[in-house]
Amino acid sequence: MDIPYDSSAPVRAGIPEHGRVPKYYAVKAKIVPLLDELGEGGTLPTERDLAVRFEVSRETVRQALRELVLEGRLRRAGRGTVVAGPKLAQPLSLASYTEGVRKQGRVPGRHLIGLERHPCPERLAGELAVERGTPVWHMERVLLADDERVGIESTYIAVERVPDLERDFDPDSSFYGYLSERVGIRFGDADERLETVLATPREALLVGTSPALPMLLIHRLSRDTEGRPLERVRSLYRGDRFSFTTHLGDGN
Incomplete structure (x- = not known):
């Protein structure tokens, strides 16, 4: 079977060999396409709205957002979170x-x-x-x-x-x-x-x-x-x- 390749993605897209994906990481993967839809400067829905949408706790959403901020995909703006531009x-x-x-x-x-x-x-x-x-x-x-x-x-x-x-x-x-x-x-x-x-x-x-x-x-x-x-x-x-x-x- 061919292995999908994306030079911008981590090895195996972050999925461990045992196949069990942490809940926060699954939420993060669902948020990423949303960033492309919103575009640079677009405001992300609130943690509460995302938690309801993905049927997870706010802490799970918060951890996913923290990683995206650290990666430079998101940035804090006042009391909200917006899509960051390219590095x-x-x-x-x-x-x-x-x-x-x-x-x-x-x-x-x-x-x-x-x-x-x-x-x-x-x-x-x-x-x-x-x-x-x-x-x-x-x-x-x-x-x-x-x-x-x-x-x-x-x-x-x-x-x-x-x-x-x-x-x-x-x-x-x-x-x-x-x-x-x-x-x-x-x-x-x-x-x-x-x-x-x-x-x-x-x-x-x-x-x-x-x-x-x-x-x-x-x-x-x-x-x-x-x-x-x-x-x-x-x-x-x-x-x-x-x-x-x-x-x-x-x-x-």
């Missing part, structure tokens, strides 16, 4: 956040949380190849896509590399564009590490999401075209709104 597929490359979001027809934006100078701690000094105590900028911004808060970005860079950052840089614009066009610094390469984490209460508040929502965390150390360390970036993205893509090839 942003950000490339793992030297391209900036701005470029990646624009390519998907969305409007990128940022909201400055803080821009401060600090003496560089020992570990960061080793990564940026500067002396401990050297002044570094720490810039923290909320990332936006069509005015929706989708992540937080923290950037560390030596003050000597961008001494006029506080005066010349528009925090709502691309930092990569500023370095290239205003400062004349070109990116050469970078090392990245991607992991899943839970947001701290502060981060969840800034992004406007639940602390229980899985987040995608990227650590990046960038270098200029001469191989000199340039910036250390910690980017936290909402797991329900982002996915990441990369191209793999034969390394030979």
Whole structure:
């Protein structure tokens, strides 16, 4: 017998080998077609209405909805629940956040949380190849896509590399564009590490999401075209709104 294949679905569509499907998962499977009917931004019926329709308890419906929210298929809006749009597929490359979001027809934006100078701690000094105590900028911004808060970005860079950052840089614009066009610094390469984490209460508040929502965390150390360390970036993205893509090839 041929096995149905859907690249967007989990293996065997989530059905365990013993064939017994949890009640909440059966309800979830019935809700999914409803999302396609409603379309992006459509308001889902209430938990009570769904419980009556599918003849299950409200807690069963609530568990099904929780999973759909975590998967990014639904989002909370006030006291209701609406159908979410597709996730942003950000490339793992030297391209900036701005470029990646624009390519998907969305409007990128940022909201400055803080821009401060600090003496560089020992570990960061080793990564940026500067002396401990050297002044570094720490810039923290909320990332936006069509005015929706989708992540937080923290950037560390030596003050000597961008001494006029506080005066010349528009925090709502691309930092990569500023370095290239205003400062004349070109990116050469970078090392990245991607992991899943839970947001701290502060981060969840800034992004406007639940602390229980899985987040995608990227650590990046960038270098200029001469191989000199340039910036250390910690980017936290909402797991329900982002996915990441990369191209793999034969390394030979």
